[in-house]
Amino acid sequence: MRKYSLLKSKYIFLFLALVSVLRANSWQGSIISEQGLALRDVYVKNLNSGKVVLSDYSGYFKLEKSTAGDTLLFSHIAYDPVNIVLSDSITWLHISMPLSVIAMNEVLKIGFKDDKLSQDIQATALKTLEMGNVDNSQLMRHLPGLSIKSYGGPAGISTASLDGGPSSHTKILISGFDLTSAQNGQMDISQIPSPLIAGVSLIPVNIARYGSGAIDGVLAFDPWSGANALSFSAGSFGHLSSYGMMSIIGKSWNLDLLGGYRQDEGDYSYTTFLDTLVHTRQNNDFAQYYVSARLSGILKNNTWYRAYYLESHQDRGVAGLTWSTQDILSRRNDHYRILTGKFGHSGDRNTWHTQVLFRDAFDEYNNPYLFIESAFRNRSYDALFEDIYSFDRGELNFILEDKYETLNNSDTLYVRNTILASVSGQYEVLPWLHVSASTHLDYITSYSPIPTGEISLRFPFKARFLSKLSLHAAKLFRYPTFNDLYWVPGGNPDLLPEETYSYSLFATTPISEIFSLDWGVYDKRSKNLIVWMPQASYWTPKNIQEARQNGFKLALNYTIDQWHVSGKLMWNETHSANLSEGSNYGKALRYVPERSGSYVFNWNPGFFSFLFQTVYTGKKIVMYGYPEDTELPATILLNSSLAYRISLGRMDVIPVLAVDNITDLNYETIQGYPEPGRTWRFTLSFEW
Secondary structure, eight states: OHHHHHHHHHHHHHHHHHHHTOOOOEEEEEEEETTSOBOOSOEEEETTTOOEEEOOTTSEEEEESOOTTOEEEEEETTEEEEEEEOOTTOSSEEEEEOBOTTTTTTOOOTTHHHHHHHHHOOEEEEOOGGGOSOOHHHHHTTSTTEEEEESSTTTSOEEEEETTOOGGGEEEEETTEEOOOTTTSOOOGGGSOGGGEEEEEEEOSSOGGGOTTOSSEEEEEEEOOSOOEEEEEEETTTEEEEEEEEEEEOSSEEEEEEEEEEEEOOOOEEOOTTOSOOEEOOSOOEEEEEEEEEEEEEOSTTEEEEEEEEEEEEEEEOOOOTTSOOOSSOEEEEEEEEEEEEEEEEOSSEEEEEEEEEEEEEEEEEETTTTEEEEEEEEEEEEEEEEEEEETTEEEEEEEEEEEEEEEOSSOEEEEEEEEEEEEEEEEEETTEEEEEEEEEEEETTSOOEEEEEEEEEEOOOOSSOSEEEEEEEEEEEOOOHHHHHOTTTOOTTOOOEEEEEEEEEEEEEOSSSEEEEEEEEEEEEEEEEEEEEETTEEEEEEEEEEEEEEEEEEEEEEEGGGTEEEEEEEEEEEEEEOSSSTTTTOOOTTOOSEEEEEEEEEOOTTEEEEEEEEEEOOEEEEOOSSSOEEEOOEEEEEEEEEEOEEETTEEEEEEEEEESTTOOOOEEETTEEOOOSEEEEEEEEEO
């Protein structure tokens, strides 16, 4: 199976490589508003050739088959158009678009919702080829308050969480579509190929519209677009990978293709708290191949469409707990596939779109020691319609969504149907006060309808020590998952939905031309929080009567242009408490570190790129006990990379040398599953 998978992926990779070499000159760049907001879906047209592209979520665009002397038109209905003439001396286009006085109170176009969404984005981590073939988990650590839990190395299931909450309280989207599994309420980020992702944004507010599980926030992944590249990587513990991506541009459409494979032996050394002997992780190999395609375009009369397809196959060993008998035979084979489509129209006063999603996840597990052979298939069918009506100084937004989810194996079939109705709006009460509010009603099979909602106050003034300020209050919820209800043994069909009341404040303080400080405080109270607890010989989920999380987060940003230096220092304090009666009353929630932080340093002198990252995670309780709880100790991880971009006419060659866990620290994010030690990786990329 593994040989067939890898062979298939190599043919896909070679196909992309052969087709994508036939390229012409291209110009790329970024587009922002005068206020510094990245502008998505800006219409970029070469007036000489007629070629058209749209900018992505970060404002990035790339236009192929253009030559010096061509004129480019940048247009967005809410901004004044910009024209430039291409020149051979321009290597990167920096486009700033002024807001249109006429359009700003009248028009909603494709990009309007993304502009509003960008107000809710707290931070964005972008990936470049100069970072090498970096794993998604390392990229995501650039975001404040984010934690990664992994079952050890690339073969282990990996999940992300925010503000010390469980992974089931964090939604993961790709191109705006929900990837969350109804089986466990999470998304295994190891199933998302790392070359697929161009960036990830953290959205901590205005998240009730995403339904069950959007409690601590949303992580929005955006795929690569407009790129033509080949990349090869090799490194420690038997790592080998390669991928190819290409962009085909029509007169009013873009097609982005990507395919590749990855394999890791994963047999690294570790020590445990039980002894000081050095052990070797076995049966920890990982093989993955993947393909993706994204089509976007513009039709007549301001009508647009998008389609996206992703398929990834993983074959992995299951090494098991360090204190158990070494497992050298168990295997897990999982496939992940999504197919999405969007179609919409943008008018002067009204914008609407409809979208559909098909998600198919297959998971097969074989353990010869325990005579277990299981296979589950989780499918989701989602249809959504959204209508936005704009008026002077505000807008109204209506959403109707129907989601049908199934989980089945050879013996059982579980079905869940969810209907969401949502009404929201925003209004400019005063030039310095914007109010937004929303109400949502979720109805799911076997449960009473759950009303939720949010209200936000934004103060878009600019003072000496305060440039942004917003206050938010929300009621959020999470339904029990299929595993919570029906897992054998241990499922609890009597579980109640979780309810959380969240209050937060976020602000930005400009310190100087070099430094700025983003800061925020939050308080969350949860009722009926679902927590898996040990009982007899197995674990079972229970509703904790009440739990609380509160804390603050700081992010100091700096940019020194003359030194080509930029970076960010982040610190998070999270205080959590189990408020249910019993011996664990008042204790911190399991796997919630009280303190965490990170530091990122970028230096880009000319063609060189140097990145240094420090990640700190405080100690955390992993198991309640008597007389003492079991804890994982605090960890400090150091990572770095060095790249050099070599320009060879129409092609750039980018060698990257990266090292993770520089100090070779022996650590775990989940007790009993050690992570790799010092890891070297060399990546060679070709971009044109």
